[in-house]
Amino acid sequence: MSTFASISRLAIGAAILIGVTGCGPQEPASTGGPATIRRLSEAQYRNTIADIFGPQIVVSGRFDSIEREEGLLAVGASQAAVTAVGFERYHALARAVAAQVIAPVNRGTLVPCTPAATDGADDSCAKIFFSRAGRLLYRRALRDTELAALVGVAHAGAESRADFYNGLSYGLQALLESPDFLFMRDATVANGSRLSPFSKATRLSLLLWNSTPDDDLLKAAEDGSLDTKAGLKAAVDRMMASPHFNRGMRAFFTDMLTFDDFATLEKDAALYPAFSLAAANDAREQTLRTLIDFLITQNGDYRDLFTTRATHITRSLGMVYRIPVAIPGGWSRYEFPEGDNHVGIQSHLSFVALHSHPGKSSPTLRGKAVREVLLCQKVPAPPGTVNFDQFNDPESPAKTARERLAVHAVDAACAGCHKLTDPVGLALENFDTAGQSRTEENGVKIDTRGEIDGIPFSNGTELGKALHDNPATAACIINRFASYGLGRTVTSGEKPWVAYLEKTFTSNGYRFTDLVRRIALSEAFYAVSAPAKTSTKSAGAAHYEGKS
């Protein structure tokens, strides 16, 4: 059901799943952080179109990529520009979406008025359409001048084409190509110290739904209730009870776990015939299903994700994991048996395959991913002057990755970083690059011993336990989720707030839904500090001197 077709018939008053208790530590004051302007991501664009006009509207095309910053595309979106090619694509997308919205099959439900005649302009009906669609697309009410411009272009189009609905499509196109739609600007109030109600609604909607605010949320912004504690709580409760909430959380984990890299994931088909495109798609879905089921549906302890044997599988995945799956073409719950190496999401195909080479595993890439993705630690980039002579020794007897990587230990330039990554990644060497279990490499038994942050382990299962117990694991999810919601990294003035989140996360049993709710209800989440003074001169402009 589209938001626009029925103006939000979402289940208001649905049962509240989990409540943040009224007792416990109080939220500290926060100085906030700078206002941002985020470019709409591909997923947000698609969700917005589906939510406003319905899932029958096909969004087919490519988008400019966003650079990952501090582990998140959501942070990079605050720096992303629109290239000429990107705008050309937005233009094509807008034409295609607008054409579908005004198509005979959709206009009856998506255009909320009937024109006086269909073979010409009707400014009154056009105005109704644009004020309703524009409010949802711009995430605020349209100004009179904006409406007039849209009605004007629709009028001209309708006269030219002798078709009212065709005329509408030109105005809708303009809405979909406008910066007010493509960029989400943090507007502020109270001398720039907090977000305006509309920007607050947008931040909340992106956090929980990864989409535009719906009609009810915009109404709460318009009538001021979103700025009250009770109003905000009602909005958060409603949104977390909505089916869109799972979609929003999937979007966060997709970003955090770098699942955008699945778009270019390749495994050698000759070496790994079980790794099909279907298996790759299902691998991504397996982990997301496990996360949502475990964290949202079951309200589990976040840390247990690294020790759980419970997951969801398909027949395609069964071929990779070498387990029989009776149900063709569908998902079923599955629990890996005791003694199996598949323990925790770090053992999922989505993790071990994504952080490997196309033709072989990589303890270094896997160790780096554990550090950076799951623990939010930074692994320095490799030095530019590495001596590979020992690696290149044709007489080397090395048979396993561990033996090959041992070379790094004798070169100080390498050892500093490889001691951070390799002992962690070697624990996952029981999985080849395509995620299949193995016990030997080149006829030699694989040794999965290692250590992380001083905790020794003997295999991947024990690595999962070490991740479960590592304080950085919980700190990481808090930091990432806060940054994801803010669209930027946490500032020093927000550190007391993050410390408060860590404390309450711990005391509430590491329940992710509690963390989500607490962030969404925090005053700090909507606080804004004065922007830092920055040069208005672009790096490029200052870079070269012209003759004229």
Add this chain to the structure above:
Amino acid sequence: MSFLLKRPATRRRALKGMFRGGAIGMALPLLDVFLNDNGTALAGGAPIPTRFGNWFWGMGHTPGHAIGPDTSKIDFLEECKALIPYTKHINYFGRFNAPLDGRTNITHQSGWVSLKTGAPPPKYGDIPAPTFDVLISDVVGGATRFRALDVACTGNPKDTFSARGTYSRNPPEVSPLALYTRLFGPDFVDPNSANFKPDPELLLQHSVLSVVEDQRKQFANEIGAADRARLDEYTTSIRQLENQISLQLEKPTPADACRVAKAPGEGPIGAELPIVQANHRLMTQMLIMALACNQTRVFNMAFNDALSCLRRPGNAYTHHILTHEEPNHKTLGYQVEAFWFNCRVMEALAEFIDAFAAVREGDGYLLDNTLIVAHSEVSNAKLHQVDNIPVMTIGTAGKRIKTGKHISGNGDPVTRIGLTAMQLMGVPIETWGTGSLQTSKIVSEILV
């Protein structure tokens, strides 16, 4: 009122007042600059434009096996054997350096970023300034439907070496079918068609962009100066699309060499070498037709990526991994498998040159009216060396440069080559780069 044009119109006339009598403001692009001024022309009388492009490959050369040390000639060795027939079209540049001024050598990135932007990246992922192809397209790209075309043959849309900055990378086309559709799909106007009739829909599309432009101005008024600078590219992008539409309203200049190939099928994309080679051939043909049909004058073609993920089916090691982990051959003394990949890359470059050399244009060939700068990101991939990165220029840029020369930079900054290319293409710039990469000295040895 009818939107059908009643007479051939200039861009300005076509737009002025044709939409409900309202003024549609647009800056006309710099037209007809850098057309061939050597007296050659198309059959229709129009001068032939000079085109510019980059051809990128990752992993450099196998030291000592690509080119001989004698700089009195280009002495291609076994790795570059495929280029020997094309030596007369090439200048080879050796011993040009990329001094990083104490900055970390960010592996497989510092080299190409320094070469293309004139500044070493401060950290991983940074592109501190526009790449010089962008500066060239800013000058010559406005006269064509596409300011530039970016193509990557590995199937990965992140494999781009053209950007205005870190957060503004030009996304490449990675699928031959998508490239074909973009170039020669419904919006293509055949310059040699006898029946030109502008589509009235174009004027309506232009009016949509006028509304968007007004919205942009309002939006810009509500944000700070730093964010406005970020919005600049969005502004430029609107104008580029307006320009694209305006050009489609004009009867295009006939282009003798323009022959539109038939659409490719939906083929595989990916980093397996046979797939990359096949897609490179297909997209090269489309690219040269885009140039010949005057759809663009600037291009970027990436054969592989800077961390070359090329691989042979059934082999566990990628090109990049081989450069680090493959032992040197006991008797040959180099990495045989990595060398094999390098040879295939040079064969692809030879095919690329051959395709340009095969298209007749005016009294010569498309290659004569093109300047291609082919380059890698390292010299010796095994050691990530950014000094002596191999660079070649190919073509004569409208008979304005000599070819067949092996130029030694004697340790000069590699930016001399980019500066030369920019000046040749009309960018008004006399000094380029920062720190030790800054230069005002072009490579005058190759100028006619």
